[in-house]
Every structure is written in structure tokens, then in C-alpha cells.
Amino acid sequence: MKLKTGSKSGQLSLDVLVGLTVFMVTFIFILQYLPSIFVVQRSDISLSSDAYRISALLTESPGYWTNGTCNGTNWEDHWKDSEVTVRAGLCDGKMCELSIPKILNFSEMYEQEGYDSIANMFGIENYNISLQYVYSNTSYPVYSYYNGKPLLLIGKPIPKFKDVVKYCRIVYLNNASFTYDITTSEYGVNKTKILNVTAPVGVFTFVVTKTQIWGNGSGSWIIVKISKGNGWGGEKILRIPSNGGSLSPGVYNVAGQISAISGTVNLTVISHNLAGYLIYSSAGQYIAGRIVAKLVVCVW
Numbered sequence: 001m002k003l004k005t006g007s008k009s010g011q012l013s014l015d016v017l018v019g020l021t022v023f024m025v026t027f028i029f030i031l032q033y034l035p036s037i038f039v040v041q042r043s044d045i046s047l048s049s050d051a052y053r054i055s056a057l058l059t060e061s062p063g064y065w066t067n068g069t070c071n072g073t074n075w076e077d078h079w080k081d082s083e084v085t086v087r088a089g090l091c092d093g094k095m096c097e098l099s100i101p102k103i104l105n106f107s108e109m110y111e112q113e114g115y116d117s118i119a120n121m122f123g124i125e126n127y128n129i130s131l132q133y134v135y136s137n138t139s140y141p142v143y144s145y146y147n148g149k150p151l152l153l154i155g156k157p158i159p160k161f162k163d164v165v166k167y168c169r170i171v172y173l174n175n176a177s178f179t180y181d182i183t184t185s186e187y188g189v190n191k192t193k194i195l196n197v198t199a200p201v202g203v204f205t206f207v208v209t210k211t212q213i214w215g216n217g218s219g220s221w222i223i224v225k226i227s228k229g230n231g232w233g234g235e236k237i238l239r240i241p242s243n244g245g246s247l248s249p250g251v252y253n254v255a256g257q258i259s260a261i262s263g264t265v266n267l268t269v270i271s272h273n274l275a276g277y278l279i280y281s282s283a284g285q286y287i288a289g290r291i292v293a294k295l296v297v298c299v300w
Helices: 014-060 100-113 115-122 255-259
Strands: 063-066 085-088 097-099 127-132 153-155 165-174 178-181 191-198 203-211 221-227 236-240 250-253 264-272 274-281 285-287 290-299
Touching: 014 115, 014 127, 014 165, 014 290, 085 100, 085 115, 097 100, 100 115, 100 153, 100 165, 115 127, 115 153, 178 191, 191 274, 203 255, 203 285, 221 255, 264 274
Parallel strands: 097 165
Antiparallel strands: 063 085, 127 153, 127 290, 165 290, 178 274, 191 264, 203 250, 203 274, 221 236, 221 264, 285 290
């Protein structure tokens, strides 16, 4: 059948065309936008899992090594051997008790074998792993030091304008401090110890177990002379007790006063008429009789 001239059968109105266009544009936008939302959510979940997993492996496991025939947990003694597979762990027997030799070898492994070796070991892409003081924060990180350099600081710099997942664990550090005897050996003779330390100083603590050990007349005290040398302009003197009286048995920490002077300082410690010892560490803080720090794992 032939259509009449001028017939509008089979044509769409302008309103329908506009509606279909708006619908299609909206539909296409939603199709493109929704998957990106779910990808970001899955990424955040995955990163959180990675940060937790790495912190758990480092603080709850001693790690292992194997060459296919032999194996063990003392990977720090074998990671340099050829044809050896290693998965690092820092635990020293108990959960969250870390070994200084394992930490130092972990840092050395990173320096010698590179960034990708640690990334492949833990199955991650971007990371930053460090040991920091407990009071350290994101804006002003205060890293643990050992023998004048950061004890553990590996990975890329943490980006400021990117989503970063961070996981922290409070840990104990075994054998991370140095102990010096400050007991006077005879009447009227002071005990003198000279040290060079580099700020930050987490622990500079005197543990005085007994005072007036050579009679009751001369009193007991400790003096710390702080100087930087090279024309620094004199020295700062700390006296314990600061009021000039006689010392009582107890624990005295002057790490804050020493850290207030940046860089390396020369310390002369003089003790008088007492029994006790000095604990020094830049690896952490002295809490409940142990050196404590914070393991920080960041991934992105």
C-alpha cells in the first residue's frame, strides 16, 4: 500500500528524541563511573590488608631461609648466600620483640639488593617501612637511630597528595641500649664517663640503686656536662638533683634536655657517692624497663 504524500507515520517527536538522548548520556555516564568507585574501594581494602600483613610478618615471625635442602629462621645469617630464598622477619622469640641483628640485616638487604627485592618478598608495589619513636607523628616523624643512622628506614618517600594506608605496631627492641656503670669505687673519688651521642636521644636514664654509700656527710649527685666543641660557645651543665641537694635512689631521665641540642654532642657524666648505672639508647624510649619503639608500615 502506498503512503500518502506528507504522511508523518514512523517519525519520532522532538520530545522523545530529547528524552532518549538524555537517558543514553546518563546511562553511559553511570556505566563508566560505577566501576571506578568499586575499584577504589577494592584498592583501599587491599592496601589495608597489605599493610597489616606486612606488619604482622615482621613483628610476629622470625622469618625463614631455604635453599631447597636446608632451612631455618636465622635468615640474617644466610640471605647473602647464593640460591637461597628468604622471607624476612624481625621477631626475636616473642611477638613484637624485635632483634637488632635482624633489623640491621633487613636494612642492609634493602641497600644491597634494592627496592624491588623487598617489594617482591612481600608482594607489594609502593611502600615505606620504618622504626620511629612512640610519640612520632605523620607531620614530624622521629626515627629510631642506632650507631648514628636510622635503625630502619626503607622504601620510597611517602607521597603527600595520594591515598596512603598506614599501620603501626608498638614493639620492644632487644639489645638496643648501652649500659654503663656509674658506681663510685671509693670515698671522695667521682666516677667519670665521656660519651659522644647524636640527637635524637630516646633514653639517657640514670638508675640509682643506692646513695650515701661512702658515709652520710658528702651527699650524692650526678652532673652531666654537655658540649658540642668546635667553638660552640661553652657547655651546658645538668645537675641531678637540680636544686643542689642530695640525690635519692630512683630513675632519672635527661634525654629531653640532651636532644634539645641538635646534632652530635659530647657528654661528660660525673657521679658522686652512689651506686647505679646509666642506660643510653637512640633506638627508642625507656618504658616499663624496656626500649620501646613503633614499627610504621605505609603502602599505596
